Amino acid sequence: MVDAEVKRRPGGRSARVRAAVLDATFALLSTRGLEGLRVAEVAERAEVHETSIYRRWGSRENLLLDALIEVSEQLLVPDTGRVRDDLIAYARDLAAFLATPLGHALEHALAAAGDDPDARRARERYWVSRYERSRQMVTRAIERGELPDTVDPRLVIEMLVSPVHFRVVxxxxPIEPEMPARIVDALLAGVVGSSGTPT
Amino acid sequence: MVDAEVKRRPGGRSARVRAAVLDATFALLSTRGLEGLRVAEVAERAEVHETSIYRRWGSRENLLLDALIEVSEQLLVPDTGRVRDDLIAYARDLAAFLATPLGHALEHALAAAGDDPDARRARERYWVSRYERSRQMVTRAIERGELPDTVDPRLVIEMLVSPVHFRVVxxxxPIEPEMPARIVDALLAGVVGSSGTPT
Structure with a gap:
């Protein structure tokens, strides 16, 4: 689950400014989408000078990058001790996040973004950050002996999340409530072996 | 595989006009993308009157709908007698099509399109058409006894194509050459059972 409000961390004025600016960015993305995200309005809402934002982030694209990474770090990765439960919970949380205004805006921003260097870098860092966290569900299952060590965590995560993104974009x-479990069961046991029944 | 040139069918002037207009639509989509698709330019390129296009299709959106359905009908569904080979070939052809300028333009047009009634109807008809054709690979495998009849063809197709679309959008x-086979093996045998080796 994602908390749209950035958690206030200790760290003085600099950290407070960052938190306020990211909060304002999330709020504007949620209400207006990517097209409506203007640095001047972020500054006004965060009660900081526009020049402070440019000094710190350099560009609107870099601010969006920081916002995307922040969201990624707030997406909790389940750790229930069972890979099936972890993967189902993760896909459900992802579907729920993409149904929020902020999630919807970020998702369509990612889909619509261009291929200029700033956009490309933002996108790459975002997905690297997401995969680094989500693959832990699979590596922990391998360590527990629940999955063979020949399993590629990246492939499992990609096959888990892509049907969810596919439906949204x-x-x-709509993503039916039972869809995450059906994906996970097909992915873990295979459609030949499982015959569609849960593992 | 998709042939970007619409096949000329017998049927007189009406069929020739439709083929010429769709050819022009594909050509403009390939070079300019959805944003650059103007009915006046389609008419000029197809050597028909702009009013003929509006009389037949009603709107630019309906023309795009017809073009999408036409592309869908040209995507061949493999029938090798083995479901694994069929699914791998289908995913490879899809990845190859999405790498062409026309495929890229249509894919991003679908991702970026709004949710107004025309766009929604076009999108729905497009995916219904695609699923109706692609699910045949799974239903034939069930009829052959290769897959249990509890398998949901729609889920299999969705899990097959969504990682491909996910990477493109x-x-x-890039989609590695071996990716389609890895997806299909995970999907058929499951990551627990297959240990990542081919079935």
Missing amino acids: MTRE | MTRE
Whole structure:
């Protein structure tokens, strides 16, 4: 689950400014989407000077990058002790986040963003950050002996999350409550072996 | 595989006009993307009157709908007699099509399109058409006894194609040549059972 409010961390004025600016960024993304994100309005809402934002982040794109990474770090990775439960909970949380205004805005911003160097760098850092965290569900399962060590964590995560993103971005179909479990069961046991029943 | 040139069908002037207009639509989508698709330019390129296009299709959105459905009908569904080979070939063809300028333009048009009634209808008809054709690979495998009849063809197709679309639209990573086979093996045998080796 993602908390749209950035947690206030100790660290003095600099940390407070960052938190206020990111909060304002999230709020504007939630209400207006990426197109409506203007640095001047972020500054006004965060009660800081626009020049402070440019001094710290350099560009609107870098601010968006920082916001995306921040969101990524707030997405909790479940650790229930069972890989099936972890993966189902993760896919459910992802679907729930993408259904929020902020999640919807970030998702469509990522899908619509161009391929200029800033956008590319933001996108790469975002997905690296996401995969680094989510792959832990699979590596822990391998360490527990629940999954063979030949399993590729990246492939498992990609096959888990891509049907969720596919529905939100491409087909725009609702994600049924049972869909995460059906994906995970097909992924873990295979459609030949499982016959569609839970493992 | 998709042939970007619409096949000329018998049927007189009406069919020739439709083919010429769709050809022009594909050509403009390939070179300019969705944003650059103007009915006046389609008409000029197809050597028909702009009013003929509006009389037949009603709107630019309906023309795009017809173009999307036409592309869908040209995507061949493999029928090798083995579900693994069919699914791998289908995912490879999809990845190859999305790497063409036309495929890239249509994919990003679908991802970026709004949710107004015309766009929604176009999108729905497109995906219904795609699923109706692609699910045949799974239903034939069930009829052959290769897959249990409890398998949901729609889930299999969705889990097969979504990682391909995910890379093209969201992460923008290249699709490695071996990726389709890895997806299909994980999907058929499961990551627990297969240990990542081919079935």
